[in-house]
Amino acid sequence: MKRHATLLLCCLASLLAPVAMAQFTGPSTAGRPSTVAETRDVRIGSYVTLTGNVINHLRGDYFTFQDATGEIRAEIHPSVWNGRKVGPTDKVQILGEIESGSGGRYVWVKTLTVQ
Numbered sequence: 001m002k003r004h005a006t007l008l009l010c011c012l013a014s015l016l017a018p019v020a021m022a023q024f025t026g027p028s029t030a031g032r033p034s035t036v037a038e039t040r041d042v043r044i045g046s047y048v049t050l051t052g053n054v055i056n057h058l059r060g061d062y063f064t065f066q067d068a069t070g071e072i073r074a075e076i077h078p079s080v081w082n083g084r085k086v087g088p089t090d091k092v093q094i095l096g097e098i099e100s101g102s103g104g105r106y107v108w109v110k111t112l113t114v115q
Helices: 002-021
Strands: 047-059 062-067 070-075 091-101 104-114
Touching: 047 070, 047 104, 070 091
Parallel strands: 070 104
Antiparallel strands: 047 062, 047 091, 062 070, 091 104
């Protein structure tokens, strides 16, 4: 009887091991590395990763993001800032979804990392 219990316990442990290794640790949607210029040609709803600078505040949650290829409007909610202070000279990497509104294309930023 003890032998069957040990065997059963080993089987259960082997089934649970892959679940433990597959724990979610961050955004599952990874944007391909891109430039602001390339965002003009990607499909709305695509995720992109951009590296550059947030250079000014437009209004509300909207900012201007700039890299070496140009500028794009970026929607960055307070939860994404996470209390960090970021200035125009700080290099950041953003992961966001390309959206379109009355002001044209913009990046809806999901994560922001200071480089």
